[in-house]
Amino acid sequence: MKAILPAAGMGSRLGSITKDFPKFILDVHGRSLLERSLDNLERNGVEEAIIVVGFQKQKIMDELGDSFKGMPIRYAINDFYDSASTAISFYQSRKFINLKDDIFLAYADLLYEPDAIRFLLEDKSENNMLVVPFSGVKNPAYVKMDENDLLENLVKGEKYKPSVCGETADIYKLSARFVQGLYKMIEEEWDYGIKDRFIERAILDLSKTIPVKCIKRDVLWIGINTEDALNRARNEIYHQIKEKLNSDGQEYW
Numbered sequence: 001m002k003a004i005l006p007a008a009g010m011g012s013r014l015g016s017i018t019k020d021f022p023k024f025i026l027d028v029h030g031r032s033l034l035e036r037s038l039d040n041l042e043r044n045g046v047e048e049a050i051i052v053v054g055f056q057k058q059k060i061m062d063e064l065g066d067s068f069k070g071m072p073i074r075y076a077i078n079d080f081y082d083s084a085s086t087a088i089s090f091y092q093s094r095k096f097i098n099l100k101d102d103i104f105l106a107y108a109d110l111l112y113e114p115d116a117i118r119f120l121l122e123d124k125s126e127n128n129m130l131v132v133p134f135s136g137v138k139n140p141a142y143v144k145m146d147e148n149d150l151l152e153n154l155v156k157g158e159k160y161k162p163s164v165c166g167e168t169a170d171i172y173k174l175s176a177r178f179v180q181g182l183y184k185m186i187e188e189e190w191d192y193g194i195k196d197r198f199i200e201r202a203i204l205d206l207s208k209t210i211p212v213k214c215i216k217r218d219v220l221w222i223g224i225n226t227e228d229a230l231n232r233a234r235n236e237i238y239h240q241i242k243e244k245l246n247s248d249g250q251e252y253w
Contacts, residue, residue: 002101003046005037006089006199007108008054008078013138013225022056024108025063026230029238031253033224034060034108038068044117046104048072050096052089054081080195087197091186100176105199107170111233112221113241114250120173125213127178129203130169132216136232137223140167141200145214151207154200165214168200169221172212181206220244 011023018026025032031039038049049068053060053075066073076092090105097103104117120128129151131143142164144153154168174182182202189197203212222237224230245252 001046001104002048002050002097003041003104003106004050004052004090004093004097005034005106005108006052006078006086007034007060008052008057008081008089008092009086009109010055010082011109011225014227014230017227017230020056022053022060023224025060026224028111028234032063033111033233034064035068036111037106037108038064038071038073040112040114040117041104041106042069042071043114044121046071046117048074048096050074050076050093051108052076052078052092054078054089085196086199087182087186087202088190088195090199090202091183091190094183097179099180101179102173102175103179105172105174107223109224110170110221111224111237111241112169112171113219113244116169116171116217116219116221119215119217119219120171123173123213123215125211126175127207127210128173128213128215130171130217130219130221131166131214132169132221133166133218134161135167135222137167137229138226140223142166143168143214149214149216151204151212151214154204166216169219170200170223172203174203175210178206178210178212181210 007024011018024034078089078092141154146152242252
């Protein structure tokens with residue numbers, strides 16, 4: 001299985017921290033966010049990672065090189081990072097994905113424990129997504145699921161909080177059929193001039209014909225899009241993950 005990690009954005013909500021520096025290689029106790037995500041994927045048997053780069057792309061490529069613990073890393077280039085969305089970043093990965101490839105899709109600005117990947121792998125559904133409890137991050141996408149735990153809607157705004165099951169963790173396991181459907185949808189929209197589509201919205205739309213199961217788990221996780229979230233990642237979430245893994249006899253550097 002391969003993994004796609006969109007890491008092309010400018011991280012503008014982090015202000016001066018990311019003015020000339022990609023947020024995806026911000027340091028969290030000696031390792032970058034991307035390294036920590038790659039470690040989680042490698043621990044769970046992912047064979048290859050495709051990182052979509054754009055803003056300050058050379059810094060990411062120099063930081064990570066062409067492999068991680070023996071897992072090959074390939075780089076897809078998104079030259080539209082300053083005017084297009086995460087769906088366009090995802091689309092740039094297509095030349096590295098063949099018609100038979102199932103994938104993990106994980107945003108590159110996350111700090112999360114390895115079990116986040118394991119939970120999706122253990123579930124036998126073809127397509128699924130991780131749903132986490134309310135985390136306190138700014139402007140999350142809330143998840144509505146139906147009685148069969150299938151994705152029904154993604155909504156934003158505190159008014160929806162009482163009617164949802166949690167937040168999307170921006171981590172997905174997707175079948176080859178689903179991935180090819182996403183590529184087709186994004187390409188058609190690009191031809192019509194639609195460039196502002198977010199990948200989670202494309203996944204939601206395609207889920208109406210190819211179901212996506214919601215896997216709700218209480219995992220250690222945080223999405224990093226503000227300075228407050230970065231501080232929480234460094235001062236709180238990292239230490240909780242380390243303590244949990246160490247108590248299970250696993251090393252977490």
